[in-house]
Amino acid sequence: MTDDVMVAIDAGLRQHIGGDRAGAYATFTTLWASIGPDGDPLHRVALAHHMADVCDDPAEELEWDLRALAAADSLTDSRAQEYHSSLAVRGFYPSLHLNLGEDYRKLGDLAAAREQLALARVRLDAVTSGASPRAGGSATRNPRKAALGDDDYAAGIRLAVEDLAGRLA
Incomplete structure (x- = not known):
């Protein structure tokens, strides 16, 4: 089963890796608006983790990394393994x-x-x-x-x- 949100997060990551930080930031911002702070923990941890990497402001980067940690704290192995069995x-x-x-x-x-x-x-x-x-x-x-x-x-x-x-x- 394909996880469309993870596919979209990966697309944003590819933008970042390809040198388009602003594009990745925009992609991640749009995705966060749809996921929100109470969304699927796997989506939140992945998105917040990658969003932090495209922030220019260290304080904003910290906020996103704290969101990623909070999401990981609510993520189960079972949910992570629905996405990939090795996680x-x-x-x-x-x-x-x-x-x-x-x-x-x-x-x-x-x-x-x-x-x-x-x-x-x-x-x-x-x-x-x-x-x-x-x-x-x-x-x-x-x-x-x-x-x-x-x-x-x-x-x-x-x-x-x-x-x-x-x-x-």
């Missing part, structure tokens, strides 16, 4: 926290940036090792539950986490 919501969190860390860094809130960096690291460790995060940042290991592997995406997230750590040092 696990816990795999979204390293990138979401990384983006928030970068947003806070741009805005000069280094304490919040470091907090988000720490959350990104805990979530990244949990999803690449199959561990489940616990309160206090410790984790229990379960290799069958790894949400990110050793692919290019996971490597890119790991590199971006270390890059942010360097900018915050």
